[in-house]
Amino acid sequence: MSAGSADSATVTLLNRLRLGARLATAFATVIVLLLVVMATAILTAARQGAAASRMEQTQQFVELLKDAKFSSADFNGWQTAYAFDALRGVADAAQDTGASRAAFLTSIRTFQTTVATATTSATSTATRTELESIATLAAQFLTVDTQIAELYRRDTTAARTAANVLVIGQEIEIFQQIGTHLDTVAAAAGTDFAAARSSATAAQRTGDALIWSAGTVAALIAAGLALVVTRSVTRPVDSVRRRLVLLADGDLASPVIVTGRDEIAAMATALRQSLSALGTAMRTIDGSATSLAAAAASPTRRSAPRASPRTSPPSRWPPSTPPTASARHSRPPRSWPGCPATCTPSSPGSATSPERRAGPVPARCAPVAWMPA
Numbered sequence: 001m002s003a004g005s006a007d008s009a010t011v012t013l014l015n016r017l018r019l020g021a022r023l024a025t026a027f028a029t030v031i032v033l034l035l036v037v038m039a040t041a042i043l044t045a046a047r048q049g050a051a052a053s054r055m056e057q058t059q060q061f062v063e064l065l066k067d068a069k070f071s072s073a074d075f076n077g078w079q080t081a082y083a084f085d086a087l088r089g090v091a092d093a094a095q096d097t098g099a100s101r102a103a104f105l106t107s108i109r110t111f112q113t114t115v116a117t118a119t120t121s122a123t124s125t126a127t128r129t130e131l132e133s134i135a136t137l138a139a140q141f142l143t144v145d146t147q148i149a150e151l152y153r154r155d156t157t158a159a160r161t162a163a164n165v166l167v168i169g170q171e172i173e174i175f176q177q178i179g180t181h182l183d184t185v186a187a188a189a190g191t192d193f194a195a196a197r198s199s200a201t202a203a204q205r206t207g208d209a210l211i212w213s214a215g216t217v218a219a220l221i222a223a224g225l226a227l228v229v230t231r232s233v234t235r236p237v238d239s240v241r242r243r244l245v246l247l248a249d250g251d252l253a254s255p256v257i258v259t260g261r262d263e264i265a266a267m268a269t270a271l272r273q274s275l276s277a278l279g280t281a282m283r284t285i286d287g288s289a290t291s292l293a294a295a296a297a298s299p300t301r302r303s304a305p306r307a308s309p310r311t312s313p314p315s316r317w318p319p320s321t322p323p324t325a326s327a328r329h330s331r332p333p334r335s336w337p338g339c340p341a342t343c344t345p346s347s348p349g350s351a352t353s354p355e356r357r358a359g360p361v362p363a364r365c366a367p368v369a370w371m372p373a
Contacts, residue, residue, distance in 0.1 A: 018262050019233070026229045033218035040214040044207030051200035055122065058193040065186045066119040068134070071111035073184065076175045078104035079145060083167045087160065094152035101149065108145075112138050120183075127188050141174045211316035234262040235283045240271060252279045 017025070082100035085093035092098040096105060115135050122128035144166055236259065241257050256272035258265050307347035 019264075022232065022262070026225055029225055030222050037211070038217050039209055044203075044210055044234065047203045048200065048207050050340050051196065051203040054123075055193065055196035055200050058123060058189060058196045061118060061121050061123065062186070062189045062193055064121065065182060066110060066112055068114045068118060069179070069182050069186070071107055071114055072178050075107035075111055075141075076171075078165065079148075079171065083148065083152070086163070094149045096149075098110045104145070108138065118337055123192055126190065127185055127192075130181050130188075134178055134185070137178045137181070141171060141178070144170050144174065156302055214264055218335060232260075235262070236260065236262075236268065240264070240268050243268075244270065247275065252282065262279055295353050306364050344367065 004372045012311070082093050082104055085098065085100050090098070096102060096103065099300055113133055115138065119128055119131040121136065122131055127138065148171070150168045151159040192268065225322050239257060243254065251287055252275055256268050256275060258268040
């Protein structure tokens with residue numbers, strides 16, 4: 001089926017609907033298309049929002065890991081500082097109130113808090129497991145540090161030696177393990193952040209393409225629907241208009257094509273009925289005019305009209321004395337006012353002449369009857 005026949009079939013199908021239902025259907029379709037575009041935009045925005053939220057969460061997690069690495073280096077440094085103070089003979093170096101040891105305790109608590117927060121914000125089970133291992137190592141580091149502080153408080157050579165061994169031995173090993181786990185988690189967080197950023201970019205690209213596609217399809221459907229509905233209205237109206245132009249030119253024979261069951265089809269039906277009635281009336285008038293013309297053309301006997309009283313001389317009839325033949329033929333012919341000179345009773349063109357008896361006599365050439373003087 002060609003595009004033109006398909007379009008005509010669609011228009012014919014629409015013409016079966018009334019104009020109100022047709023327009024309501026068109027507007028409802030446009031509203032549905034708008035809702036589809038809006039739903040597509042909302043879905044795309046939701047996807048982009050989820051990707052952006054994931055990227056933001058991953059970025060915050062990476063920042064927490066950076067803080068944890070800084071805190072780990074911080075508490076390890078403060079432990080070394082208060083151990084050096086104890087070796088230098090600072091009185092309260094191994095006490096919790098000592099400057100270096102108090103800073104150590106604060107930094108390791110900060111580290112533990114940061115690790116706990118990062119564990120809560122972890123995006124994968126593997127990362128959460130790594131963070132839990134780091135928290136366990138931090139607790140071990142703090143337990144060993146408590147032993148170190150106790151040894152430094154004894155203030156003996158053996159105790160200081162044992163404390164030094166713990167500081168540069170077991171504590172360094174724990175710190176290195178913490179660093180290794182932090183590096184693993186940081187690498188995983190970096191990968192997650194890159195994936196989240198790529199996902200956000202892809203979601204934005206896909207969303208833009210989806211919105212443009214949905215908008216373009218909706219616009220094409222709306223344009224096609226508008227074209228079809230417009231043609232379903234303008235074509236019948238133009239057909240009726242052209243038929244009215246033919247009617248104005250006097251054409252009563254051309255048929256009025258009626259398609260559909262809408263208001264325009266009802267108008268075309270009424271026009272066809274009107275043309276049929278008008279044609280019947282015109283045929284009746286034409287037949288009557290033909291009959292009248294035939295009746296007027298048939299020969300009829302007409303009586304000679306009398307002279308008008310306003311222009312005829314006073315009648316004295318019957319005369320008291322009949323005129324003689326010589327007097328009757330010696331009078332000159334009298335012409336009637338307004339008639340040619342030849343239109344006299346005795347002239348061949350007069351009403352009494354044989355050639356004028358077959359036709360009507362003009363009023364101004366009425367026969368002139370002879371009247372005695």
